[in-house]
Amino acid sequence: MTELWQESARALAQKVRDREVSALDVAEAHLARALRWNDHVGAFLHLEPDDVRRQARELDRRVAAGADLGPLAGVPVAIKDNMCVTGMPTTCASRFLEPYESPWDAHAITKLREADAILFGKTNLDEFAMGSSTENSAFGPTRNPYALDRTAGGSSGGSAAAVAAGLVPLALGSDTGGSIRQPAAFCGIVGLKPSYGVVSRYGLVAFASSLDQIGPLARDVDDAALLLDVIGGHDPRDATSSVHSLKDLNGDVGSLRGMRIGIPTEYFGEGLAPEVRAAVGAAHATLTGRGATVTEVSLPLTKFGIAVYYIVAPSEASSNLARYDGVRFGTRGDGDDVSSMFQTSRGDGFGPEVKRRILLGTFALSSGYYDAYYGRAQKVRAALRAEMEAAFDDVDVLLTPTTPTVAFELGEKAQDPLAMYLNDVLTVSANLCGTPAISVPCGRSSDGMPIGLQLIGPRFGEASLLRVARAYENAAEMGYRWPAEPGA
Amino acid sequence: MKYRVLIGMEVHLQLRTKSKMFCRCPVRFGAPPNTLTCPVCLGMPGALPVPNRDAMIRAIALARALDCDIATDTKFDRKNYFYPDLPKGYQISQFDRPLATGGCVEIVTEEGIKRIRLRRIHIEEDVGKNIHEDGSKLSRVDFNRAGTPLVEIVSEPDIASPEEAHKYLDALRAVVRYLDISDANMQEGNLRCEPNVNIHIETEDGVVKTPIVEVKNLNSMRNVERAAICEIARHQELYRELGAKVADLPRSTCGFDDQTDKTFVMRQKEEAHDYRYFPEPDIPPIQIGSAWLGTANDMVPELPRAKRQRFADDYGLSAYDAENLCRERSTADYFETVVKAGAAAKPTANWLLGDVSFHAKERQVAIAALGLAASRLASMVNLVEEGKVSRKAAEKDLLPRMIAEGADPAQLVTDLGLAQVDDSSVLEEAARQAIAQNPKAAADFRAGKEKALNALKGLVMRETRGKANPTVVESVLRNILETE
Structure with missing residues (x-):
C-alpha cells in the first residue's frame, strides 16, 4: 500500500478535496517521517509540528465548511530559509539573521497560502544561498538521503533532501547559479529554475538580484509544474517580474514528434564523469524514441560562464548584503562607535564563504577595476545571452548533464573554493541568460547515486521544456527509488 | 590680485509626491519617527524597489522647464557606502545615464540675462536622519525621510560671484515652484545646496587654480552667499600664503557656521570616495516614451x-x-x-x-x-x-x-466717512481759514517760496481730517494766493 508520504502533491490535494483524507492526516504522516529523518539529513532549520497541525486543522475546518479549495489543498510544502514567511524565522542559514523573523510574507508564500498549501517548515541552505553543498550553512550541513556522508548539493540542499526522502512532496528553492537543479540532480528529484521574471522575487532574500529565481523541487515533473503554476505570475512589487503569462504547463505528454533537441558539445567536455555521460547519452536515445530529433549544437562561449558568474554574482552580493549592518535587524555586534559596530556585526555574523564573496564583489566593483571585471563580465554576459538565443532559432530545447559528477563527499571540496565553484559549470548559463532549465533524474551511478539531466529552454519556454521533461520521464519509466531508512 | 570666481552648484530637491521614490509610504514632514516606513524603505531582507512613475514625470517636467536634453534611455544605479541613515547600504541613484543633461538656469545680472549651464539632472532617493542626543553616546535613526524622491541638479561652474549664487538658487526655486513639484524650502530641507567654490588667479606665470571646496550644511540662500564670500576670501588668503603651491592642496569639504559667519574644513579628500557604482539590478532600464513626455509637458506652465x-x-x-x-x-x-x-x-x-x-x-x-x-x-x-x-x-x-x-x-x-472731499467750494472755505491762521506762510509763498505752500496744505488736511483731495487743495490754495 502506498503511504501518504509517498503520494504526489497532486494525489494528496485530490484526496483532501475529496475528503478521502484530512489535511491533518497528511500533515501527521509527513511530520512523523520528517521528525525521524531530520536528525540524520539536516534538511530542516525550522520545523514546528504544532504549527503544521494548526494549519492543517484550520484547513480541515474549511473543508468541513464546504469551502472552495486551492490546487495545493493540504499539501505540505517546505520552504528554503531565504524566503520571508511570517510566523517562522528567516535566517538564510546565517548567524547574522539567527534572531530574525520577517513581519511579512514573500510573494511566493502568499501564493502558497492562497493555494491552501501547508507551510511545513524552513529548509537548510548555504549561508545566503552562497555555495553548492549546503556546507556553508551556519547551522550544519544537509546530508544526501542516499548516502549520509555525501552532500545533498546546494544551495537548496535542505529542500532537495526533504523532497527526496519523502519528508514533503514539494519544496521551494532558489537558483542563482544552479542552486535548485544541482541539489535536485544529487538527490534524484526534479528541480526547475524558471525564466528570470516568472516568479516574483519579492520576499526572496537577495543574493544576486539579476540571477536569483525561486522555483519548485518535486519528485516528478507534473508536481513541479503544479507548484510553478501556483507561484508564477506578475507581481507589481517586483520591477523585474514579467507580465508574460505561462500557459499549458500541465499539457498532455503526447509525442515529441517535431520537437528539436540540441546537444551542446561544450557541455560534454573534460571533467564529465563517464557514468554521467553515459546516462545522459541514454536519454538521447529515449527522446529520439519519442519522436524528437536530436542534433549537436555549439555554444563556444559556455566556457566563460563560470568566470562571468563569479564576477557578476559576488558583485551584486557585495551590495545586497550591505544592509546587514546591525542597525535595524539581525545581530548587532559591540563597538565603541558606528564603524566598529558595523565591523563586529558583520565580522561575527557572516561565515567565511559569504565574506569571500563580499570581498570578491567589492574588489570587482572598485573604481579602476570595474571596467576590467564587472564591465567586461556584463559584456560577455550579453554575448552569452545572444549566443543562447541564436541556438534556439534551430532547436526547441537543449539537453545537457546537470552536474559533472554525482554527489561528492561532505568535506571533499569544502576547503577548495575553486573546485566547488567549478561544480556550477553546467548550470550558470541558464541564470546568466535568464532562460528556464530543469533537472530530471536520468539514472544512477554504480554506487547508487542519482544522476540528473538538464533541459534548457528559451526564455518563457517553460511549457515546451516541461513537455519534453514529462515525455522523457514517462518514457524512461524509472519509477521513484526511496532512500533506505536511516540507521537501518 | 586679479582673479575669477568659479562656483558650481549641486542642488538636491525633494519632490512633493504622494508616495516615496521606490515604495508606497507617504511623503510627509514632521510625523513621529519611523511611522512612515515599510520593508522597502527600511531595507529589510527580501524587499524590492519599484520606481514611482509620478516622481519620474515631475523630474522630467523640471528637466523640460530648464531646457535640458531628456534621455530616451535611462537607468538607476547603486551608490554603495555604509552609514546608519542609509538603510540598504547603498543609495539608489543614477550614475552614467542620468535622466537629463544640459539645459540652463537664467539669472538677471546688471549686464543682462546670464545663462548658468547645467551639467545634469538625476533622480535618487533621500536617506534617513541620524539624531544625536547631547551628552549621550546613543544615536537614533529616523527613517521617515528615507526613500523620499530627490532630484539632483548639478550646474557647470558658471556662477561668477556669491551674489550670482544667490540669484541662481532664487531663479531655480522660482521654476520649481511654478511647476509645483516641490516646496523648495531650504529651512525645511526640501531644497539643499552645496556650492563648489574656487578661484582662478591670474599671475605673471599663468593662471593659478585654488582647490575646489564643497560647502555643506547651508540652510538659507543668504548663507550660501555668505559662505561663498567667506571661501573666496580664504582662497585669496591661501594664495597669499602659499603662492602657486596652493593648487597642490587637496579638494576639501567645508561646513558653515552662521553664528561666526565662517566656513570650517570638515574633511580633505585625497581622492574621490569609491562608491562602487553599478547598475541597479532590481530595476530594469527605463525608456522615456512619448506618453511620459506628454504628461510632463502638460505640467510645465x-x-x-x-x-x-x-x-x-x-x-x-x-x-x-x-x-x-x-x-x-x-x-x-x-x-x-x-x-x-x-x-x-x-x-x-x-x-x-x-x-x-x-x-x-x-x-x-x-x-x-x-x-x-x-x-x-x-x-x-x-x-x-x-x-x-x-x-x-x-x-x-x-x-x-x-x-x-x-x-x-x-x-x-x-x-467710516472716508470719502475724499474734492468739492472746491467746501475746500475754499477751509483754505481761507488756513491762510488766516498762518499769514506768514501765505506771505512767504507770495514772495516766491514754493515750499511755504506745504504748511498751508497741512492745515487744510488737518481741518478736513485727511479727507481732502490733496490735488484739489493745492489748486484751490494757489488760486486764492495767486489771484487775491
Missing part, C-alpha cells in the same frame, strides 16, 4: 522668464516690478486676476509689492493666500485712483479691514 517679459510688454511694468511679481506663480496669477477685475496694472503692482506684500509677510503667507478677494482689491485700487479715497486712508483704514474681515472697500468708505 508659463515660466517666470516668459511671464516677466509678458508683464513688462502687456502691462507696461518695470523690469523690477515684473520680476518681483513673477517670483511666485500665485502672486503673478493674483495680479492678473486683480487687473482683469478692472484695476489699472501699475497701481495694482505698487499695492501688491508694497502694502499687500507687507501684510502677507507679517502673516507669513503668500499674497494670494491672504484671503483678499481680487475684486475687492481692484475696487480699492480704483477708489484711490479715482480720488474717491486718499491713499493714506486706503492704506490705514481699508486694506487692514479688507484682509481681516473681508470687508467691501466701497462700503467701508461710506461707513
Whole structure:
C-alpha cells in the first residue's frame, strides 16, 4: 500500500478535496517521517509540528465548511530559509539573521497560502544561498538521503533532501547559479529554475538580484509544474517580474514528434564523469524514441560562464548584503562607535564563504577595476545571452548533464573554493541568460547515486521544456527509488 | 590680485509626491519617527524597489522647464557606502545615464540675462536622519525621510560671484515652484545646496587654480552667499600664503557656521570616495516614451522668464516690478486676476509689492493666500485712483479691514466717512481759514517760496481730517494766493 508520504502533491490535494483524507492526516504522516529523518539529513532549520497541525486543522475546518479549495489543498510544502514567511524565522542559514523573523510574507508564500498549501517548515541552505553543498550553512550541513556522508548539493540542499526522502512532496528553492537543479540532480528529484521574471522575487532574500529565481523541487515533473503554476505570475512589487503569462504547463505528454533537441558539445567536455555521460547519452536515445530529433549544437562561449558568474554574482552580493549592518535587524555586534559596530556585526555574523564573496564583489566593483571585471563580465554576459538565443532559432530545447559528477563527499571540496565553484559549470548559463532549465533524474551511478539531466529552454519556454521533461520521464519509466531508512 | 570666481552648484530637491521614490509610504514632514516606513524603505531582507512613475514625470517636467536634453534611455544605479541613515547600504541613484543633461538656469545680472549651464539632472532617493542626543553616546535613526524622491541638479561652474549664487538658487526655486513639484524650502530641507567654490588667479606665470571646496550644511540662500564670500576670501588668503603651491592642496569639504559667519574644513579628500557604482539590478532600464513626455509637458506652465517679459510688454511694468511679481506663480496669477477685475496694472503692482506684500509677510503667507478677494482689491485700487479715497486712508483704514474681515472697500468708505472731499467750494472755505491762521506762510509763498505752500496744505488736511483731495487743495490754495 502506498503511504501518504509517498503520494504526489497532486494525489494528496485530490484526496483532501475529496475528503478521502484530512489535511491533518497528511500533515501527521509527513511530520512523523520528517521528525525521524531530520536528525540524520539536516534538511530542516525550522520545523514546528504544532504549527503544521494548526494549519492543517484550520484547513480541515474549511473543508468541513464546504469551502472552495486551492490546487495545493493540504499539501505540505517546505520552504528554503531565504524566503520571508511570517510566523517562522528567516535566517538564510546565517548567524547574522539567527534572531530574525520577517513581519511579512514573500510573494511566493502568499501564493502558497492562497493555494491552501501547508507551510511545513524552513529548509537548510548555504549561508545566503552562497555555495553548492549546503556546507556553508551556519547551522550544519544537509546530508544526501542516499548516502549520509555525501552532500545533498546546494544551495537548496535542505529542500532537495526533504523532497527526496519523502519528508514533503514539494519544496521551494532558489537558483542563482544552479542552486535548485544541482541539489535536485544529487538527490534524484526534479528541480526547475524558471525564466528570470516568472516568479516574483519579492520576499526572496537577495543574493544576486539579476540571477536569483525561486522555483519548485518535486519528485516528478507534473508536481513541479503544479507548484510553478501556483507561484508564477506578475507581481507589481517586483520591477523585474514579467507580465508574460505561462500557459499549458500541465499539457498532455503526447509525442515529441517535431520537437528539436540540441546537444551542446561544450557541455560534454573534460571533467564529465563517464557514468554521467553515459546516462545522459541514454536519454538521447529515449527522446529520439519519442519522436524528437536530436542534433549537436555549439555554444563556444559556455566556457566563460563560470568566470562571468563569479564576477557578476559576488558583485551584486557585495551590495545586497550591505544592509546587514546591525542597525535595524539581525545581530548587532559591540563597538565603541558606528564603524566598529558595523565591523563586529558583520565580522561575527557572516561565515567565511559569504565574506569571500563580499570581498570578491567589492574588489570587482572598485573604481579602476570595474571596467576590467564587472564591465567586461556584463559584456560577455550579453554575448552569452545572444549566443543562447541564436541556438534556439534551430532547436526547441537543449539537453545537457546537470552536474559533472554525482554527489561528492561532505568535506571533499569544502576547503577548495575553486573546485566547488567549478561544480556550477553546467548550470550558470541558464541564470546568466535568464532562460528556464530543469533537472530530471536520468539514472544512477554504480554506487547508487542519482544522476540528473538538464533541459534548457528559451526564455518563457517553460511549457515546451516541461513537455519534453514529462515525455522523457514517462518514457524512461524509472519509477521513484526511496532512500533506505536511516540507521537501518 | 586679479582673479575669477568659479562656483558650481549641486542642488538636491525633494519632490512633493504622494508616495516615496521606490515604495508606497507617504511623503510627509514632521510625523513621529519611523511611522512612515515599510520593508522597502527600511531595507529589510527580501524587499524590492519599484520606481514611482509620478516622481519620474515631475523630474522630467523640471528637466523640460530648464531646457535640458531628456534621455530616451535611462537607468538607476547603486551608490554603495555604509552609514546608519542609509538603510540598504547603498543609495539608489543614477550614475552614467542620468535622466537629463544640459539645459540652463537664467539669472538677471546688471549686464543682462546670464545663462548658468547645467551639467545634469538625476533622480535618487533621500536617506534617513541620524539624531544625536547631547551628552549621550546613543544615536537614533529616523527613517521617515528615507526613500523620499530627490532630484539632483548639478550646474557647470558658471556662477561668477556669491551674489550670482544667490540669484541662481532664487531663479531655480522660482521654476520649481511654478511647476509645483516641490516646496523648495531650504529651512525645511526640501531644497539643499552645496556650492563648489574656487578661484582662478591670474599671475605673471599663468593662471593659478585654488582647490575646489564643497560647502555643506547651508540652510538659507543668504548663507550660501555668505559662505561663498567667506571661501573666496580664504582662497585669496591661501594664495597669499602659499603662492602657486596652493593648487597642490587637496579638494576639501567645508561646513558653515552662521553664528561666526565662517566656513570650517570638515574633511580633505585625497581622492574621490569609491562608491562602487553599478547598475541597479532590481530595476530594469527605463525608456522615456512619448506618453511620459506628454504628461510632463502638460505640467510645465508659463515660466517666470516668459511671464516677466509678458508683464513688462502687456502691462507696461518695470523690469523690477515684473520680476518681483513673477517670483511666485500665485502672486503673478493674483495680479492678473486683480487687473482683469478692472484695476489699472501699475497701481495694482505698487499695492501688491508694497502694502499687500507687507501684510502677507507679517502673516507669513503668500499674497494670494491672504484671503483678499481680487475684486475687492481692484475696487480699492480704483477708489484711490479715482480720488474717491486718499491713499493714506486706503492704506490705514481699508486694506487692514479688507484682509481681516473681508470687508467691501466701497462700503467701508461710506461707513467710516472716508470719502475724499474734492468739492472746491467746501475746500475754499477751509483754505481761507488756513491762510488766516498762518499769514506768514501765505506771505512767504507770495514772495516766491514754493515750499511755504506745504504748511498751508497741512492745515487744510488737518481741518478736513485727511479727507481732502490733496490735488484739489493745492489748486484751490494757489488760486486764492495767486489771484487775491
